[in-house]
Amino acid sequence: MSDFTTPFWGYFVGIVAMVGIVWCLWLLYTQRRWLGRAPANQPADTGHVWDGDLTELNNPVPRWWTVMYLLMCVFAVGYLVVFPGLGHYAGTLGYTSADDVRKQQAAQETATRPLYARYEAMPVPEIARDTRALEIGQRLFLNNCAQCHGSDAKGAPGFPNLTDGDWLYGGSPETILQTITKGRHGVMPAWQGVIDARTASDIADYVRSLSGLGVDRSRIFNGKDAYGTYCVACHGVDAKGNQALGAPNLTDDVWLYGSSQRTIEATILNGRDSRMPAQEGILTPAQIRILTAWVWRQSNWNAPEGGTAATGSAGGPGDARPGGAAAAPGATSAAEPHPGPAAASSGAGDAARTLASARP
Ligand code: HEC
Numbered sequence: 001m002s003d004f005t006t007p008f009w010g011y012f013v014g015i016v017a018m019v020g021i022v023w024c025l026w027l028l029y030t031q032r033r034w035l036g037r038a039p040a041n042q043p044a045d046t047g048h049v050w051d052g053d054l055t056e057l058n059n060p061v062p063r064w065w066t067v068m069y070l071l072m073c074v075f076a077v078g079y080l081v082v083f084p085g086l087g088h089y090a091g092t093l094g095y096t097s098a099d100d101v102r103k104q105q106a107a108q109e110t111a112t113r114p115l116y117a118r119y120e121a122m123p124v125p126e127i128a129r130d131t132r133a134l135e136i137g138q139r140l141f142l143n144n145c146a147q148c149h150g151s152d153a154k155g156a157p158g159f160p161n162l163t164d165g166d167w168l169y170g171g172s173p174e175t176i177l178q179t180i181t182k183g184r185h186g187v188m189p190a191w192q193g194v195i196d197a198r199t200a201s202d203i204a205d206y207v208r209s210l211s212g213l214g215v216d217r218s219r220i221f222n223g224k225d226a227y228g229t230y231c232v233a234c235h236g237v238d239a240k241g242n243q244a245l246g247a248p249n250l251t252d253d254v255w256l257y258g259s260s261q262r263t264i265e266a267t268i269l270n271g272r273d274s275r276m277p278a279q280e281g282i283l284t285p286a287q288i289r290i291l292t293a294w295v296w297r298q299s300n301w302n303a304p305e306g307g308t309a310a311t312g313s314a315g316g317p318g319d320a321r322p323g324g325a326a327a328a329p330g331a332t333s334a335a336e337p338h339p340g341p342a343a344a345s346s347g348a349g350d351a352a353r354t355l356a357s358a359r360p
């Protein structure tokens with residue numbers, strides 16, 4: 001009923017309100033000269049004189065004003081009996097503004113239910129062609145997702161671009177729905193303690209070479225060798241990643257954290273750990289469906305009727321990959337090296353198990 005953090009403030013508010021009303025009544029009482037007597041022809045003089053002949057009269061307060069003042073005091077007392085204004089006292093009506101909000105929300109939900117009902121059974125690609133649904137999706141995205149993925153859904157370092165047709169987990173409507181509903185937890189184990197800085201640098205050179213970035217060619221051979229030992233378990237022999245683990249494709253020059261040598265070294269040595277929060281308790285299934293359609297649409301603008309141009313294969317205008325890698329090269333590479341939990345003794349097998357147990 002009351003949101004005060006300590007009982008003190010409840011009493012404080014109640015006492016201040018009551019003392020206020022009593023004080024007003026007392027003030028009226030001390031100014032009661034008009035009761036009883038009609039004003040004299042010659043009003044009383046306060047006896048204060050300025051500039052020789054300027055005097056101050058002491059007229060009684062007008063009757064209409066006093067009556068109004070009294071009525072306001074009576075109104076205040078009545079109000080405080082009926083509504084919650086006296087600290088912890090809830091008022092005889094039991095009204096609370098929080099209840100008011102809840103009722104309005106319920107009414108809003110009832111009013112919008114028919115609107116959402118249309119989309120509950122509709123296939124996602126079909127929703128993605130519905131202008132009304134896309135408007136709702138846009139608004140839901142701005143309210144619930146933009147703080148991480150950006151208002152244009154193009155992401156930021158550590159937060160994937162959702163418009164580029166390049167997916168960590170997969171871009172089919174079912175996978176996106178699953179991602180939004182249940183959330184995701186991507187873990188790249190830290191290799192500090194297993195891989196020395198020199199070797200990490202060699203691997204980074206090799207990884208960069210896969211995307212055709214400028215590298216020290218003399219180190220690629222060593223790097224490739226180490227990659228084969230430590231990285232293939234998750235990123236694959238061809239380094240094209242593994243959507244079941246959320247392990248990114250390392251050959252497409254699309255980067256979650258940045259493409260600089262230092263950033264990749266930091267990823268290898270310190271690991272990465274990122275979470276997409278599950279939305280199932282926050283949004284209704286229909287809202288999640290509409291959001292899925294909106295997100296899917298961002299990389300499937302040219303989806304044909306019946307739309308099956310789903311998954312991760314790049315294509316269409318989304319392939320331009322605006323933002324992505326260029327966002328902030330090296331932005332996260334300054335992080336202090338720290339031995340991650342999986343650091344000390346884990347080989348790739350251990351790491352994969354760590355990952356599996358960390359996954360919801
Ligand atoms: C607190 C930040 C945060 C919020 C809020 C958030 N996300 Fe995410 N999202 C992430 C992170 C981080 C990842 C990457 C997870 C990983 O690397 O395992 C991600 C991944 C995703 C993916 C998978 C992308 C891929 O390449 O497979 C989708 C789809 C997605 N988010 C959609 C949404 C939608 C829709 C919302 C709004 C309901 C949302 N996200 C809200 C942080 C967030």
Ligand code: HEC
Pocket residue numbers: 186187188189191203204207227230231232233234235245246247248250254255256257258264267268272273274348351352355
């Ligand atoms: C246990 C599985 C696993 C192993 C082993 C692993 N990675 Fe990863 N790696 C991941 C996951 C999962 C991510 C995504 C992390 C995230 O979502 O934040 C990732 C992210 C990365 C990134 C960031 C890519 C980007 O787009 O910014 C690089 C670079 C990388 N790994 C390289 C390596 C290298 C090099 C090795 C070998 C030394 C390696 N990984 C070993 C799972 C693994």
